[in-house]
Amino acid sequence: MKAVSIQAFGGADALTVTDLPRPKTERGELLIRTLAAGVNPVDWKIREGHLPHGVTHAFPLIPGWDVAGVVEEIGEGCQRFRKGDRVFAYARKPHVQWGTYAEYVAVPERHVAHMPTSLLFEEAAALPCTALTAQQALGRTGLGAGGTLLVLNGSGGVGHCVLQLAKLAGIRSIATAGARNQEFVLSLGAEASVDHDRDDLAAAVTSRFPEGVDAVLDAIGGDPLSESVALVKAGGMIVSVAGMLDAAAVGSRGVRFERVSSVPSGEQLAALATLAGRKKLKPHVQKIFALMDAAAAQEESKAGHVRGKLVVAL
Numbered sequence: 001m002k003a004v005s006i007q008a009f010g011g012a013d014a015l016t017v018t019d020l021p022r023p024k025t026e027r028g029e030l031l032i033r034t035l036a037a038g039v040n041p042v043d044w045k046i047r048e049g050h051l052p053h054g055v056t057h058a059f060p061l062i063p064g065w066d067v068a069g070v071v072e073e074i075g076e077g078c079q080r081f082r083k084g085d086r087v088f089a090y091a092r093k094p095h096v097q098w099g100t101y102a103e104y105v106a107v108p109e110r111h112v113a114h115m116p117t118s119l120l121f122e123e124a125a126a127l128p129c130t131a132l133t134a135q136q137a138l139g140r141t142g143l144g145a146g147g148t149l150l151v152l153n154g155s156g157g158v159g160h161c162v163l164q165l166a167k168l169a170g171i172r173s174i175a176t177a178g179a180r181n182q183e184f185v186l187s188l189g190a191e192a193s194v195d196h197d198r199d200d201l202a203a204a205v206t207s208r209f210p211e212g213v214d215a216v217l218d219a220i221g222g223d224p225l226s227e228s229v230a231l232v233k234a235g236g237m238i239v240s241v242a243g244m245l246d247a248a249a250v251g252s253r254g255v256r257f258e259r260v261s262s263v264p265s266g267e268q269l270a271a272l273a274t275l276a277g278r279k280k281l282k283p284h285v286q287k288i289f290a291l292m293d294a295a296a297a298q299e300e301s302k303a304g305h306v307r308g309k310l311v312v313a314l
């Protein structure tokens with residue numbers, strides 16, 4: 001099968017289009033013929049050798065954690081899908097080698113869901129990692145209707161899903177974004193936006209929520225995450241998918257902190273597919289690349305200015 005892989009960690013030029021054997025399904029796995037693969041920042045991070053904690057790897061290594069495509073083979077013990085079904089999945093695995101930048105990928109059936117019929121494969125591939133991460137991180141904030149949320153980086157893959165899911169849950173949000181993305185985050189449901197280059201974060205948040213927010217959902221890390229500690233009400237929650245905070249600094253303000261690492265779930269993805277099918281959750285695809293241009297896609301992701309998602313089409 002045609003795939004993009006690396007033989008060693010390195011720069012974007014380490015990615016080459018290669019011919020590799022089709023992965024074999026193990027018990028409980030489906031073989032999916034990939035029609036589109038979502039591009040996530042973790043892809044270039046893995047390519048450079050920054051593997052998430054606890055993750056092993058082997059070469060040749062095919063990157064990619066998001067797939068939308070068609071079921072090609074049903075592995076032993078699988079029951080919920082048929083050959084030809086249009087599906088999508090968060091194909092994150094504890095051992096990184098056979099990813100989704102390839103014509104075929106084997107994925108545990110329990111991580112797969114039928115994709116919304118109203119979406120293109122390129123749109124469906126933009127959802128699994130980011131929408132599941134958004135859903136799981138939002139869940140950890142403990143917020144319900146009427147709660148207030150500061151979203152740090154509302155315009156990237158995770159943030160643009162967080163804002164839509166928060167709005168659906170009746171959560172009031174304020175989001176940081178660059179100048180060109182102010183309208184974008186407002187269109188997704190944020191009731192106010194903060195320009196991360198020009199505005200003072202504390203002044204912007206307290207002018208909308210004078211007592212601070214109930215929770216922060218961070219998708220950028222660094223200084224904005226540290227600054228946000230002072231903007232959460234006592235007893236509030238900070239959840240990050242991108243950075244870390246010193247537990248002592250947070251605890252002294254009576255605020256809790258949790259770093260979330262999202263996990264695949266076919267069940268949660270099916271619920272998100274229903275929302276997407278009803279157009280209540282819309283993936284924003286900034287650009288679609290050909291498989292042979294996967295290196296350019298990763299360079300663009302690494303530059304850090306993607307609005308929504310990049311996708312590789314096969």
Ligand SMILES: NC(=O)c1ccc[n+]([C@@H]2O[C@H](COP(=O)([O-])OP(=O)(O)OC[C@H]3O[C@@H](n4cnc5c(N)ncnc54)[C@H](OP(=O)(O)O)[C@@H]3O)[C@@H](O)[C@H]2O)c1
Pocket residue numbers: 040041042129130133152153154155156157158159176177178179180181196219220224240241242260261262263301304305306307308
């Ligand atoms: N823990 C997990 O399970 C998990 C899952 C998925 C992603 N992640 C991580 O979460 C982070 C976000 O990933 P992503 O895919 O959502 O988005 P991304 O591609 O990293 O974000 C791109 C967006 O960030 C905005 N941005 C850049 N600098 C900013 C700043 N200082 N403040 C606010 N926004 C800023 C850019 O907007 P402008 O161009 O307007 O500046 C752009 O729209 C990454 O570190 C990724 O690895 C973690």
